Amino acid sequence: GNSVTQMEGPVTLSEEAFLTINCTYTATGYPSLFWYVQYPGEGLQLLLKATKADDKGSNKGFEATYRKETTSFHLEKGSVQVSDSAVYFCALSTPRNFNKFYFGSGTKLNVKP
């Protein structure tokens, strides 16, 4: 079956620190991989995506590389800001399931000034 596992939070960092949030997946077929971000009291916003192995998704300084050999899609940012404080969700979808999304449990990031 399909599933996503994320590192548990919360993750607390100082401003300008390096961020890594780990995400691994199990999937049948060839999934697309996504990172979504959720700010307090809001819905989910797409942060970045990758649709095939070795693709790198990037947006707003965040990056993640689709690693088929390790079934991973870790989120990274070189220098976090206080405004990056939010909950981050890793997700996958497969065409076989009509692009139904499978989400991880989320990782809360707190960035302190």
Place this chain on the structure above:
Amino acid sequence: DAGVTQSPTHLIKTRGQQVTLRCSPKSGHDTVSWYQQALGQGPQFIFQYYEEEERQRGNFPDRFSGHQFPNYSSELNVNALLLGDSALYLCASSFSGRYQETQYFGPGTRLLVL
């Protein structure tokens, strides 16, 4: 270009009541999916509507039902509400004609069952 919209934003109901949540998809999108997000958890897939039919369903009881209208908007109905139905309900829309299409989420409806 309006994104995905949902109504109402908040709702309070009591056990045993029924509730209807509404969603309008992003312009150009024809597929609507509904997710339940319990506090501190990731969203869980409820079902997906395409061409006014339920195309796929997650592991939710029949108390959860839905509808899609010719203009692609959708409703989620929950009957016989339980305390455990308290959650954020998210609607997501996408376009069926593109491979590996991204889903775009609305702001959600926060349901509290007392």
